[in-house]
Amino acid sequence: MARAGDDSHRAANHEHGSELSETQLRVRALESILVEKGYIDPAALDVLIETYEARIGPHNGARVVAKAWVDPEFRRWLLTDSGAAIASLGYAGRQGEHMVALENTASMHNLVVCTLCSCYPWPVLGLPPVWYKSAPYRSRVVADPRGVLHDFGVELSTDTAIRVWDSTAEVRYLVVPMRPAGTDGWGQQELARLVTRDSMIGAGLPKRPQDVS
Amino acid sequence: MNGAHDMGGVHGFGVVLPEPDKPVFHANWEGRVLALTLAMGATGEWTLDAARFVRENRPPAEYLSKSYYQIWLAGLEQLLVEGGLVAPGELAAGRSLWPAAALKRTLAARDTNGLLKRGGPTNREAPRPARFEVGDQVRAKNIHPVTRTRLPRYVRGHTGTITRVHGCHVFPDSNAHGHGEDPQWLYTVSFPGRELWGAAADPTVTVSVDAFEPYLERAP
Numbered sequence: 001m002a003r004a005g006d007d008s009h010r011a012a013n014h015e016h017g018s019e020l021s022e023t024q025l026r027v028r029a030l031e032s033i034l035v036e037k038g039y040i041d042p043a044a045l046d047v048l049i050e051t052y053e054a055r056i057g058p059h060n061g062a063r064v065v066a067k068a069w070v071d072p073e074f075r076r077w078l079l080t081d082s083g084a085a086i087a088s089l090g091y092a093g094r095q096g097e098h099m100v101a102l103e104n105t106a107s108m109h110n111l112v113v114c115t116l117c118s119c120y121p122w123p124v125l126g127l128p129p130v131w132y133k134s135a136p137y138r139s140r141v142v143a144d145p146r147g148v149l150h151d152f153g154v155e156l157s158t159d160t161a162i163r164v165w166d167s168t169a170e171v172r173y174l175v176v177p178m179r180p181a182g183t184d185g186w187g188q189q190e191l192a193r194l195v196t197r198d199s200m201i202g203a204g205l206p207k208r209p210q211d212v213s
Numbered sequence: 214m215n216g217a218h219d220m221g222g223v224h225g226f227g228v229v230l231p232e233p234d235k236p237v238f239h240a241n242w243e244g245r246v247l248a249l250t251l252a253m254g255a256t257g258e259w260t261l262d263a264a265r266f267v268r269e270n271r272p273p274a275e276y277l278s279k280s281y282y283q284i285w286l287a288g289l290e291q292l293l294v295e296g297g298l299v300a301p302g303e304l305a306a307g308r309s310l311w312p313a314a315a316l317k318r319t320l321a322a323r324d325t326n327g328l329l330k331r332g333g334p335t336n337r338e339a340p341r342p343a344r345f346e347v348g349d350q351v352r353a354k355n356i357h358p359v360t361r362t363r364l365p366r367y368v369r370g371h372t373g374t375i376t377r378v379h380g381c382h383v384f385p386d387s388n389a390h391g392h393g394e395d396p397q398w399l400y401t402v403s404f405p406g407r408e409l410w411g412a413a414a415d416p417t418v419t420v421s422v423d424a425f426e427p428y429l430e431r432a433p
Contacts (some may be wrong), residue, residue: 029307043322
């Protein structure tokens with residue numbers, strides 16, 4: 001896991017050459033066996049991959065956050081009955097069955113991890129990034145969250161307390177970051193452009209208006 | 214079990230390397246492994262907890278040297294072999310050599326989106342009242358089962374506060390090993406950073422885990 005990025009980048013490079021990596025060969029072999037035996041419908045595999053590459057991703061969560069920023073009633077709903085509020089926008093299901101939204105404020109910054117594996121709210125954020133699954137993040141963020149935030153270029157005031165949520169069961173957490181200054185009067189779609197994946201994990205902050213103009 | 218997957222507080226892994234949202238998969242085979250795992254999971258031949266256990270329960274050197282989806286691949290191969298669905302000789306040959314086993318069901322392309330949408334909720338009717346409530350002081354038990362547990366080592370023996378009650382959920386420690394769902398109350402337990410990491414730790418930090426009732430005892 002420590003070398004997850006290295007390995008996958010090596011594999012990615014192989015993808016463009018004629019040489020197939022041992023892993024690629026094993027995956028092809030396994031898929032052939034499962035299809036030959038009738039255990040797998042190859043078309044179902046394509047649907048699954050397409051779903052998580054294109055349809056389900058952090059743009060879903062960004063819509064949830066932007067709505068919470070402009071709609072006080074929705075914000076209250078999101079913070080008290082997160083699963084229902086998120087499902088009202090059409091996001092529900094696998095790895096998001098039990099959702100809890102956490103609101104960041106000037107005095108409290110929430111940060112989410114799964115130290116034991118890679119638990120992550122798929123319906124709103126898609127599949128977890130390599131760093132979220134990596135040993136450096138999982139090992140350090142529970143003991144030194146400010147140091148990890150520094151790796152992301154985030155420096156919080158020392159007046160801001162940090163709460164790290166280790167997702168050790170089936171509850172999945174979505175961070176609602178603070179709405180950036182200078183966005184008065186912005187609509188939901190414009191605001192959603194400021195909401196980054198990392199800000200919904202707590203590892204980053206939303207973009208500022210000048211970052212997207 | 215006390216595996217290499219239980220990483221909280223381990224030193225020496227270096228800095229975190231952020232990266233942009235895309236690509237979701239860094240090689241085509243990663244997407245295939247994810248999809249194969251989900252599609253075979255949908256056959257109902259094993260539980261999600263069993264699938265997770267075979268990924269967590271790998272020799273530490275292997276766990277730390279394989280990439281994320283390589284661990285998924287190894288886990289899936291193991292489940293298939295242990296379940297009698299694929300023979301080791303078939304994996305070596307790269308093709309089917311023996312007749313297929315009869316599966317409970319298979320996943321058709323047209324059912325895929327419905328399956329993802331439904332998910333697999335783990336909340337269950339409570340078989341008994343909750344032992345703890347919000348505000349209670351509890352201690353994470355000092356336990357070291359060789360079987361599956363979701364109680365990380367870094368909280369064991371430490372005292373925290375119940376901050377949320379999530380109802381009763383499937384108990385992974387039982388469900389991973391074919392012993393049934395055995396639903397247990399699930400709580401968020403918050404620990405001051407200094408309780409976990411000592412006096413030198415950042416006093417502004419709180420860390421919480423989601424802990425099943427059998428992991429907890431009332432603080433003395």
